[in-house]
Amino acid sequence: MSPALPTRRQDIEAVRVLAAFGIVWFHAHAPQLALGYAGLVVFLVLSVWLSAGSRQGWAAVRQRARRLLLPWALWFVVYGWYVHTLRLPVVDTRHGLLAGVLAGSNIHLWYLPFMFAVLLLADGLRRLLPARGLALGAGLLATALALAIPLWRPHTLGSFYPLRQWADAALPVSYGLMLLGAGALTPAQRTAALAVPVLAAALMAPLESFGLTSALGLGVCAWLARRPAPAPGGWSVQWLSDLCMGIYLVHILVLEALLLRTPLRGALLAVAVFAVSALLVAGGRALAPRWRGWWS
Template identity: 45%
Template sequence: MGAVSPRRQDIELLRVLSAFGIVWFHSRAFGGAVAYSGLIAFLILSITLGGKSGRPDVETFTRRVERLLVPWAFWFAIYGAWNVWQGQAIVPLEHGVAAGIMAGPSIHLWYLPFVFLVLIALDFIKAHIPARALALAAGALALVNLATAPWWRPITLTWHYPLLQWADAAGPVLVGVFLLCAGTMPAWQRNAISALLVMSAIVVAGFNSIGVSDAIGIAACLLISWRVLDGRIPVRVEALSEATFGIYLCHILVHRMLLMYGNVPGEWLPPAIFLVSAAFVMTLRKLFPRFARVWS
């Protein structure tokens, strides 16, 4: 019998499913609201896992730059070069240079500087606010965000990028902070807030699609936090899970190339993009392990 993996396979599997959901959403296939839940879960996991070891010091800042801003700069150059090759501006300029740079030459790159800034801010907040108080505040604000979504989201839908993406990300970020600090709360408080979060998202789902995405993404992350599936995943998926960040970064380029040079039927496009992206990332990570963190 092989050695048991020390990593939790339920978390690794959720990372894989989240990445596939993002690919699915960006392929514009059917079921976009369900697919968008992948981004919700990806955000929650980024904050919950990324915020665990952070401190407001130079070492943490440097580590976050290397993990998030270096890959962002690498893919900024790649997608910028693609845009130039296609006869377009390096970054979209219809909303100004600042918005174009923050969004990036491909809109999905907004995620990296956004998460970087959130984690840096969270490092400082954690140093000054007790974890239990932070969990209560984040949980309460997440509930308010979800409950008022039918009123604020029609307004934010009129905003340009990346402000729209930031507005949609606010709720998942708050849920991520709640889960990060929830272990300091009594079980009844933690479970009550968790149940209210899912219930609120389900109610809001009747008003707009973001509720569907939030309900699925939040529920999946809560299952992970409750360790419902811990030890019950029969396969080890960390090899694929380690490639999910790279898949996120390169899948738009793979999508464009498949549309240009491939003949993939629409219903097969999401899995084709995901599999090609995964193969590309895993192959390069194996061939050039020293440079893997530069781009993936």
């Protein structure tokens, strides 16, 4: 078992691609939306689990800002221009200017500033807490959040953006924090830390659909953490995995401005949006490789 930071494992990269496709599937309103939304759960867990790096202090802050806040600012302008052409408000200020800005000019942009804050928190926790304490504490928090899904989720669903996204993200983020420190646990503790939040979410599935979504997403991540790292070489999806953030950022524009005007719907629409988004991101990176970090 290797729950510590994985480095370019192609099984993890393949799951990352599937998670990105799940998000596109959900936004395309394809069948079985709960399966698509599980992609967001996986995306969040992997974003935290893969976050540990060699840089510390302000160097890490600058690196995360370049990776997350620069694309957020650029796409805020792009989607702001798009919604302005539709005669819609660029920022929804009904719940305050700050909430509107953090939600973004398109709602999926909430992920970028949120993850920037989460990764800074993860950096701080890793400095302050021993790995074992981080893993046990985060695992307990993930379990508590899973068991309480029927209590908190009906309330957050009735709240405003991006509060409802933050609430849904709390469980996978906690699970990702647990994975960051899970290498310091004993084998029995690791097994429990991986399995108990998944089982707790599954138990809540009959009461709240997010329980099923969380159990699926967390279960996939638990499977990745349990299985041995594949031997180097062989098959690789790295070329597609490297496009995932760009696909996430551009796919709403592809969906709404282009493909919703076609007869495609359901699964075919999701596949088309993912494929066109991937081609656009790959083409943009090939034409301007120097600037790819600014937008993808």
